[in-house]
Amino acid sequence: MVPVSLPPSSPRIEFHPGDVIAPKGFWADGLNAGLRDQSLDMALLVSQESATFSGMFTTNAVRAAPVELSRAVHQQGLCRAVIINSKNANALTGALGTQDAQAMQAQVARELGLDVGDVAVASTGVIGWPLPMDRVRAGIFQLAARFREGDAGDGGAAAQAILTTDTATKTAACTVALSGGAVTIGMMAKGSGMIHPQMATMLAFFTTDAVIAKGALDACLHTAVERSFHRVSVDGDQSTNDMALMWANGASCVAVETADDMALFARGLTELAVHGARLIAADGEGANHLLSVCVSGASSEADAAQKARAIVRSALVKTAVYGGDPNWGRVLAAAGTVGVAFVPERVSLFMNEFPLYLHGEPVVGQDALWSASMDRPEIEFRLDLAQGREVAYAYGCDLTDGYVEINAHYRT
Amino acid sequence: MVPVSLPPSSPRIEFHPGDVIAPKGFWADGLNAGLRDQSLDMALLVSQESATFSGMFTTNAVRAAPVELSRAVHQQGLCRAVIINSKNANALTGALGTQDAQAMQAQVARELGLDVGDVAVASTGVIGWPLPMDRVRAGIFQLAARFREGDAGDGGAAAQAILTTDTATKTAACTVALSGGAVTIGMMAKGSGMIHPQMATMLAFFTTDAVIAKGALDACLHTAVERSFHRVSVDGDQSTNDMALMWANGASCVAVETADDMALFARGLTELAVHGARLIAADGEGANHLLSVCVSGASSEADAAQKARAIVRSALVKTAVYGGDPNWGRVLAAAGTVGVAFVPERVSLFMNEFPLYLHGEPVVGQDALWSASMDRPEIEFRLDLAQGREVAYAYGCDLTDGYVEINAHYRT
Structure with missing residues (x-):
């Protein structure tokens, strides 16, 4: 995948692998439970103590069985564990799918000695095929045994097991210096295809040892997801299985107490989620470039976000980035299709450090220079609308032969 | 391009080349005016007499200069001629672009002895480059001379000259038997890339010798475009230059008089426009298949149309069609992202004559048969929502390596 560096550390938020x-x-x-091949395909995540729990879920009318079930756990607000499988989404699998998701939840609860309502379930992979439940059951049995027997566990293996067509694991962590001491937030995510807001079509799991109330946790997760996973588009397709889940188990004994703490914690979580979103975009199916878009000078953040998303979604922008063609007309045309109308004569567009279009007039004679700069792993477009002061970002990737190849023959 | 047959003739509407x-x-x-290479690139269409005129235009905030100009002609309601160039969209070209479009309009008016307001202008091609006006002027001069000198003209050459990356001309005509006699409607269109509703990102020109009032013509064109070009998606990108223009010059001396005439004329025009939309979809950049989607059993036509459009737009559906993969889960997931929520347990999905998913349960064991059937030029998905009685259609094409190849290097 395209290399993505960790966000810069700030005095009170430090990022680390x-x-x-x-x-x-x-x-x-x-x-590996043998759900499809020899790669890792099942993961178990457990909090040692009861944890405050929050989740956000796909808005697709077609929701996989595990989505419905994990949403119920979110509403109840406490959770200890999640069982995750890749290779098979358990979506559009009828009554059998619901039964299978419930069986996974019940087995984890039984083997870990928890209430059924303490266990979330997440699945990702091919839609419409029944889960091979014999193998799933054996996988849960082994994972639960490792936990019970005091195995050290392996967060990297869990991050590997949730992948589908991703080419690399997506993890990061940060430490946030709150007023009462340091807390840590960790993340693993998967993306790759069927990636588009709303609920940016992926699985993401966040953990923290902070002490934080359910309402505050919900608010922080909402903000973070809105600015990150809701701003990613790989192919404009929205999954049936998206979810972002977060556990706060209080094990640091440090609480998110003051308004300043809350702002700092939300910021750390948001930056971590944005990093996850950028990792997903950079590893979009077939991607050669990470495409970052910043729309500024908008009359509202919602309008800036809508336009930024339209640009990262545009097949013509994505193919131009693939071809190293600084085709700025496509960027402006994509922005023009949505939201508040703007005046083309006032806008300016930049690519990386180069101005392409300034206050309504094309910058001419620089195409060769611009094109040569497009071999960088990250291409950033900044569109200034000269309408107001609001700013928003969105993340995507180029559209390549590789994307077509992967998706023309995904099931076969 | 994928072959598309003319619509079946009905007793009172007959289609013909x-x-x-x-x-x-x-x-x-x-x-050929040499705007880029040796292919035809400029066309002139003239009505011998003053004609009632109607138009529909892109809703993109970024509108090319000729769009603004032709919209003014539409508002005034009468028009004699349109000058069209391909290879260059005259979009995002600043003040110079407006000046150039006006110069084209003025030159045609002068050389044909018309008022400036009697001339529409249409451009299509690359965005952001100034028109080579010397060549444009020479092209207009030659075309106007041919008309004045009584040349027979060549509708096929005009249809050829408006193409960009299209691989074939898009024309058809029909004769409609009104109460007072027969009238004829003719069409030429171009599509290929940057094709997505609203105003389905293309140029279309309709002519008729019927006698019809401006208000009735506007209504007929609106209905026809809504059911046809607004239902096409090649890549989800909306052009800055889309327009559908229509002239009614009354030369048949047969009027659209009765309510029955009006319904019949609107139906003929709509079927002609749908044929044009299907030709555009079938010749989408890199297309190997025409993708037709019918959503039925919806609670409103708008909802059916929104879902049908989401399906033809889905990159995952489009790549599956390219790969001959009957991946029905992607079709249902795409429909689930928009409009009125539906109950997956009630819906049914068909591909051509095969049921894939019936009343919420996958049909199993037929994948090889389905896949083998996908070598046909047209793949039709029919999704029944079991919610109501409304139906809508949409048209698109598969997403292939060819699309990526064409658009990664369009300008260079």
Whole structure:
């Protein structure tokens, strides 16, 4: 995948490599249960103690069985564990699918000695095929045994096991210096195809050892997802299985207390989620470039976000980035299709450090220079509307032969 | 391009090969003015007498200069001629672009002895480059001379000259038996890339020798475009230059008089426009298949149309069609992202004559048979929502390596 560096650290938020077991009191592992091939395909994530729990879920009318079930756990507000499988989405599988998702939840609860309502379920992969439940059951049995027997666990293996066509794991962690001490937030995510807002079509799991109330956790997760996964588009297709789940187990004994703490915690979580979103975009199916779009000077953040998303979604912008063609007309045309009308004569467009279009007039004679700069792994377009002061970002990738190849023959 | 047959004739509407000069009293021709290469790139269409005129235009905030100009002609309601160039869209070209479009309009008016307001202008091609006006002027001069000198004209050459990356001309005509006699409607269109509703990102020109009032013509064109070009998606990108223009010059001396006439004329025009939309979809950039989608059993036509459009737009559906993969889960997932929520347990999905998903349960064991049937030029999905009685259609094409190849290097 296209390389993506960690966000810069700030005095009170420090990013570092790590994953969902970076915060205290979490355990995770992954294994191969033979759901399709020899790659890792099942993961279990457990909090040692009861944790405050929050989730956000796909808005697709077609929701996979595990989505319905995990949503119920979110509404109840406490959770100890999630069982995750890749290779098979358990979506559009009729009554059998619901039964299978419930069986996964019940087995995890039984083997870990938890209430059924303490266990979430997530699935990703091919739609419409029944789960091979014998193998799923054996996988759960093994994972639960490893946890019970005090195995160290392996957050990297868990991050590997949730992938589908992703080419690399997506993990990171950050430490946030709150007023009462340091707390850690960890993440693992998967993306790759069927990636488009709303609920940016992926699985993401966040853990923290902070002490935080359910309402505050919900608010922080909502903000973070809105600015990150809701701003990613790989192909404009929205999944049936998207979810972002977050556990806060309080194991650091440090609470998110003051308004300042809350702002700092939300910021750390948002930056971590944006990093996850950029990792997903950079590893979009067949991607050669990470495409970042910033729309500024908008009359509202919602309008800026809508336009930024339209640009990263545009097949013509995406193919131009693939071809190293600084075709700025396509960027402006894509922005023009949505939201508040703007005056083309006032807008300016930049690509990386180059102005392409300034206050309504094309910059001429620089095409060769611009084109040569497009071999960088990340291409950023900045569109200034000169209408107001609001700004929003969106993330995507180029559209390549590789995307077509992967998706023309995904099932076969 | 994928072969598309003419619509079946009905007792009072007969389809036949033909173009914009099939109706009486129209002249058209095309030539090479050297705007880019040796292919035809400029066309002139003239009505021998003053004609009632109607138009529909892109809703993109970024509108090319000729769009603004032709919209003003539409508002005034009468028109004699349109000058069209391909290879260059004259879009996002600043003040110079407006000046150039006005110069084209003025030159045609001068050389044909018309008022400036009697001339529409249409452009299509690359965005953001100034028109080579010396060559444009020479092209207009030659076309106008041919008309003045009584040349026979050539509707096929005009249809050729308006193409960009299209691989074939898009023309057809029909004769409608009104109460007072027969009238003819002719069409030429171009599509290929940047094709997505609203105003389905293309140029279309309709001519008729019927006598019809401006208000009735506007209504007929609106209905026809809504059911046809607004239902096409090649890549989800909306052009800055889309327009559908229509002239009614009354040369048949047969009027659209009764309510029955009006319904019949609107139906003939709509079927002609749907044929044009299907030709555009079938010749989408890189297309191997025409993708037709019918959503039935919806609670409103708008909802059915929104879902049908979401399906033809889905990159995952389009790549599956390319790969001959009957991946029905992607079709249902795409429909689930928009409009009125539906109950997956009640819906049914068919591909051509095969049921894939019946009342919420997957049909199993037929994949090889389905896949083998997908070598046909047209793949039709029919989704029944079991919610109501409304139906809508949409048209698109598969997403292939060819699309990526064409658009990665369009300008270079």
